[in-house]
Amino acid sequence: MNERNFGYSENEIDKVENNTGEEKTFSRRKFLEMLGALGITFLIGNTLGAKEHIHLNNDNKIEHKETTEERCEKMRQAAVEVSIVATLRSQTFQGIEKTNKKIEDNYGAIIKDAAKKYQVNEEMLKALIFLESNGDCNRKNDIGAVGLCQFLPDTARAYDLVVNKHIDERLNPKKSIYAACRFLSGHEKLYGNKDLAIETYHIGAGNMADLISLYLKKNTTIADFDLADSVKKNNVTYPKIFFTCNSQDKIINNYAYIENGKKYYENTNVYNIFEKRLKFDNAPIYLWRVHAIMRILRELKNNPIKLEQDARRFSVENIEKDVLIKEQIKFLKERGFNNEQINKLRLGEQFNDR
Numbered sequence: 001m002n003e004r005n006f007g008y009s010e011n012e013i014d015k016v017e018n019n020t021g022e023e024k025t026f027s028r029r030k031f032l033e034m035l036g037a038l039g040i041t042f043l044i045g046n047t048l049g050a051k052e053h054i055h056l057n058n059d060n061k062i063e064h065k066e067t068t069e070e071r072c073e074k075m076r077q078a079a080v081e082v083s084i085v086a087t088l089r090s091q092t093f094q095g096i097e098k099t100n101k102k103i104e105d106n107y108g109a110i111i112k113d114a115a116k117k118y119q120v121n122e123e124m125l126k127a128l129i130f131l132e133s134n135g136d137c138n139r140k141n142d143i144g145a146v147g148l149c150q151f152l153p154d155t156a157r158a159y160d161l162v163v164n165k166h167i168d169e170r171l172n173p174k175k176s177i178y179a180a181c182r183f184l185s186g187h188e189k190l191y192g193n194k195d196l197a198i199e200t201y202h203i204g205a206g207n208m209a210d211l212i213s214l215y216l217k218k219n220t221t222i223a224d225f226d227l228a229d230s231v232k233k234n235n236v237t238y239p240k241i242f243f244t245c246n247s248q249d250k251i252i253n254n255y256a257y258i259e260n261g262k263k264y265y266e267n268t269n270v271y272n273i274f275e276k277r278l279k280f281d282n283a284p285i286y287l288w289r290v291h292a293i294m295r296i297l298r299e300l301k302n303n304p305i306k307l308e309q310d311a312r313r314f315s316v317e318n319i320e321k322d323v324l325i326k327e328q329i330k331f332l333k334e335r336g337f338n339n340e341q342i343n344k345l346r347l348g349e350q351f352n353d354r
Helices: 010-018 028-035 068-090 093-118 122-133 153-158 173-191 194-203 205-219 227-233 238-244 270-277 283-302 304-313 321-334 339-344
Strands: 052-056 062-067 255-259 262-265
Touching (some): 068 238, 068 283, 068 321, 093 122, 093 173, 093 283, 122 194, 173 194, 194 205, 194 238, 194 283, 205 227, 205 238, 283 304, 321 339
Antiparallel strands (some): 052 062, 255 262
């Protein structure tokens, strides 16, 4: 595997963190000694695949055991915090304020009605529109996504939008928002999980199905399973998929397509899904970015002065990109992220200067 495709190689992370050109192997012992006074969570093995994790007290003695669910939730929160910083660096406070006003003034009533009808979180829907199009109903991207909610043609048709040579209902804000709600509501009911529905919106149902299959094959003994039913029974969440599956974990017996009754197999693993299929637009971390926008817009409403101060603090003018990435790596390692998990967060791309 070419480690650089994840953003930083393992050695590069340690170089950035230590501000040195020397290659340095990350040492858990040194890390424990450095943070022993604070008490940290020690990961059993190299991944989060274990059912429980040991939490150490100030004397490095076991204080309590932490479940994978608890651990992944803490890491999800940390990933969102990093995405908040990245968003504040990539957009000015004035830009955030302007986009929020445009969405609220032009589409606020539609968002509220559609969210209520389909029982979708209104804040999340607004954040999704903010992230997808910055409130521009005429937006078109390079891969063919169009409109306020950035539907591709086939997905738009699947959710009752007319797309042909003469009509493109993706450009109709109301129809586009209602279609997005149908998508989100349908996938939330399918999986019983809001976060899986949000991430599926961006990466597509097929890619999400492969990621879920990979997680189930790795963490359960079920040979054949109904995907949606197994997600609910095994409490599968996107943080679990993202943080516990290693780059080389494979989906066993997965096939790419069927032709003339014959199955054609592909070697599918996290690396192939994230780096070959989803290399565009930070797709694997879409969920963290949506939650980051939700938090930012909430802060804009409740405490705009603080948000403006934070935006200024992380601006290009006040902090260099490499310094900021170094701080974020330290922040993530203090919360139990390993190097591969940090790579998957794509700090080098998230913190691109505006």
